[in-house]
Amino acid sequence: MLSSYELRVVIAAGAYERACRTSTLHLLNPADFSPLPPKEDDKKALIAMYEQRMKPDKPGRPVYEEARNRKSKCPMCGVGSVRQVDHHMPKSIYPYLAAVPINLLPICSDCNFAKKDKAPTCYAEQTLHPYFDDVDDDRWxxxxxxxxxxxxxxxxxxxxxxxxxxxxxxxxxxxxxxxxxxxxxxxxxxxxxxxxxxxxxxxxxxxxxxxxxxxxxxxxxxxxxxxxxxxxxxxxxxxxxxxxxxxxxxxxxxxxxxxxxxxxxxxxxx
Known part of the structure; x- marks a missing residue:
């Protein structure tokens, strides 16, 4: 069943990357990143696939480890030690992005808790993406x-x-x-x-x-x-x-x- 979504995940990943590069994540329609409501079980399966495949000794674990090891300090706050991996766009709303590597960010426990499963609804609500948003050239x-x-x-x-x-x-x-x-x-x-x-x-x-x-x-x-x-x-x-x-x-x-x-x-x- 999940293999039937492979092409949709690839398309969704491309749309997501373009939105990251143009700071237009708020324009992404959740309906384009999830099975339709009648297929709620498929949505749950996509999310579960991420959770299962990223466990230790599972095939997806190297992807998880690569994301977590990108930084030793949390890129969201610059203070906490990276302990977890977060979905920049929450997998509960955008399940096609659940296992997309550029949607997986290293993060500390406190920042992960503070962010929660929120998606931006306007330009200003987009939190910074450490892979695409460089704001350190200027002092702010x-x-x-x-x-x-x-x-x-x-x-x-x-x-x-x-x-x-x-x-x-x-x-x-x-x-x-x-x-x-x-x-x-x-x-x-x-x-x-x-x-x-x-x-x-x-x-x-x-x-x-x-x-x-x-x-x-x-x-x-x-x-x-x-x-x-x-x-x-x-x-x-x-x-x-x-x-x-x-x-x-x-x-x-x-x-x-x-x-x-x-x-x-x-x-x-x-």
Whole structure:
């Protein structure tokens, strides 16, 4: 029975690749990628075929392993370790793509859970495809250090101030050369995978570890040396990955007079 769908799968794979290359996945009609409703059992069989053939020691396992081993770090967030393989277009909606290699992406457990079985309904809802969408030529990830008073109001803390609390906020800041649609896709990706929360958690873990080197810079030359030290860290991280959350973090800290003038001690204390 499943062999009768071989040609349809090949046609579907071609249509999918063209849509990936032209960022038109939202225009794909699910009806063209699945047996008709009266053949619901065939749809289930196509999905089951993927699940069965990708198991260890099964014929399709090398395809699964190749997808999972493409990256060691999750390409969706850049933080988590790849543990799973995800369907960029969900197999529950597009079963003809269930075993198509370019629809199988390496992913960490958290990002796989966050994405769920969602399909884009408009251009902006298309999350980034690591095989086709390269957004790392331009800088788009930024961060800022926000200080708050006791009543919760944000204010620009000055040197020697003691704000009631603080937070690091990560956000998408697309370059002016991007068109609106491209920028919205990156924002959608950022939102879908909850990258702001993820990077804030990473920053909270990272800051205590760099307090010692910041203190040394401060003792050597005050705020200017702290700023230079942080910018050096940012450049190092950006050389490896332009939109590294660490590059964005260190630049934001270097840009904050309160932090560089001693506020780093309060931040490191949590």
């Amino acid at each position: 990830l930024r961060a800022r250090l926000i200080t708050r008073s006791a009543d919760g109001q944000a204010f620009e803390a000055k040197p020697l101030d003691s704000p009631a609390n603080w937070l690091i906020e990560f956000y998408v800041d697309p370059p002016e050369s991007w068109d609106t649609g491209h920028a919205e896709r990156v924002r959608q990706h950022f939102k879908t995978f909850k990258l702001a929360d993820l990077y804030e958690d990473q920053a909270a873990d990272d800051l205590p570890g760099i307090e010692g080197s910041i203190e040394e810079a401060f003792q050597a030359g005050g705020a200017p040396d702290v700023r230079a030290h942080l910018l050096g860290l940012a450049r190092t991280r950006a050389r490896q990955y332009k939109n590294s959350w660490m590059a964005a973090l260190y630049e934001a800290l270097a840009d904050n007079d309160w932090f560089c003038s001693g506020g780093f001690r309060q931040v490191a204390a949590g």
